[in-house]
Amino acid sequence: MSIDSQSHSNRPADAPVIIVGAGMAGLTCAVYLKRAGINALVLDASDGVGGRVRTDLVGGFRLDRGFQILLTAYPEAQRLLNYSELDLHSFRSGALIRHQSAKLSWITLLNPFQEPLSIVQTLVSPVGTLGDKLRIVELLRRTQSLPINELFRQTPTTTLAFLHEMGFSEQIIERFFRPFFGGIFLEDALTTSSNFFEFCFRMFFMGGAAIPANGIEAIPNQLANRLAPGQIRLKTTTKRIDGHTVHLDSGETLTGHAIVLAVDSAQAAQLTGRPLPVEQAFNHTTCTYFSVKSDQFTNNLPQEKLLLLNTHRSSAVHNVAILSDVAPSYAPAGQTLISVSTHGLVMLNEAELVKQIRLELTGWFGESVQQWRHLRTYHIPHALPAYNPDQAGNDAIRQPLQLTDCLYQCGDQTAYPSLNAAMQTGREVAEMISGH
Known part of the structure; x- marks a missing residue:
């Protein structure tokens, strides 16, 4: 079953569990509940599952919304995902490091x-x-x-x-x-x-650090495809939650024995009227994609399945990934897909950023960079919850997964910022509800 085939017809007006948010935490929770014999209803305002883990198909290129990788050693991912079905393609363990000095240009670091x-x-x-x-x-x-x-x-x-x-x-x-x-x-x-x-x-x-052949969104899609038709309702905005009742923007109300908030802290506070315990800070990133015809591929652009890092952190270019070198399915035949990440950028002038990236990478790879075609730029202000020592060491800041007798929450904001934490908290909430 594909996501597109999940029907909006014959869906129940009520469900034993209602999950607000079809990101990795919400989907993980729903899958584990289904294993326990509980068919949860998952609601999401967007047009697809995955939350921050999404991929767009643009002119035959697979563009993840921000440079994202799956760390295959994640215990929760190993526990739930089918890596073979994801058709993972791995980066080599190490990096090519761009370092400007009189003696050095590129430093190769490999994991022995x-x-x-x-x-x-x-x-x-x-x-x-x-x-x-x-x-x-x-x-x-x-x-x-x-x-x-x-x-x-x-x-x-x-x-x-x-x-x-x-x-x-x-x-x-x-x-x-x-x-x-x-x-x-x-x-x-x-x-x-x-x-x-x-x-x-x-x-x-x-x-390893890997990407699925069909883009990073293949990960949440795999989980969504394990649910029954009608368990996921997309383009469905939740307005507020009152006890066991979920009020939708459409005026519809749904009732659940348990309700799970699989959204960030600010959204959870808005939906429930509960005070936000602490303002959640986010680290942000900007990802700019370029394509180049493979027959115009310069020999100066390394094809070693390694991440390219820049030690000059005030630059527009922080890291570069030649994604189609790692996973050829990310680009059409005869094309190369290049991802450039810029971190900490608050205000974005896309045209100026693209111009600056071209200028900097011309110094790396030569004048052929000027012929690279700009595909799309993603500015992601809520890319990753910030996680400083005060948050890590303060139990008062971290909220429990169970908020009331019927209200739960999950997501990496309740633990630590990673896909592993999103999946872990989703599983733990499912176990609380099912009694397993």
Whole structure:
């Protein structure tokens, strides 16, 4: 069953559980409830499932709404998703790092745990000192030694402070940790909580970073396709929630034994009239897509299935991914799809941004960049919930998953910012409701 075939006819006026939000948390909750014999009704105001995890088909190109990857080591993803059906295509574990100096232009960093033949190259790489590389082994040992729930119970500090405490040099922080994890956290100051950094570091070393052949939206689509026809109602806006009753903008009311809020904190507060415990901050990003004909492909543009990082973080170009190199289905035959990410951009002048990206990448790859065709720019102000040490270490800030006897909430804003947390909280709410 495809999403398009999910009918709006013969749907029940009431349901045992009503889930507001068809993002990854809401869909995960619905799938686990269905396994327990409970057919929840999922409502969403948008025209498709996935929330932030969406893909647009533009002229034969698959454009994810923002550069997104699946970390295959995510425990919740392994537990629920069928990786074979997703037809995952993986980046190599490592990065090509653009560093402007008198001696260096590109630094190659590979993960010797996944590519053992690269160990000599990694040891002599100017990304950091020999001591730094030994500390990475120690960091790997440390992050592997704790169960994930205990890892998050550690007293947090900022990622930057944690790296300094571990003894890492400024060289490796500026050449690797800031550009790589700044791209993961969508913030370059590395103020993100250290326990989330340790979790991400563990996930990257334990598994791969992959994209599905049909785009990142294939992930929520896979979950939606496990639900029965009529369980998902799209283009359905919820106005307010009062006890067991959901009031829609259309004037329709629905009644559920339990109601699950699978939306962000601000939306949840608006729907329920409950006070917002703390203003949720978000890290934002802008993703700009370009295409180039493969027969015009310059030899200066590397085709190594590696993420390209820029150490000059005040630039418009923070990281570059040649997506069709990793997953050829992202572009039509004879075309190459290139993603450029810019983080921390609050005000967006799309034309000026595209012009600046072209200028900067001409210095990387030559004048052929001027012939790249701009496909689309996505500015995503609510790309990822911010997660600083105060949030990570303060139980008073984090809300419980059960709010009242009939009202629940799930989503990464209730835990830590990742697809894994969205799926984890969705599963946990389903288990609370079903009694499993």
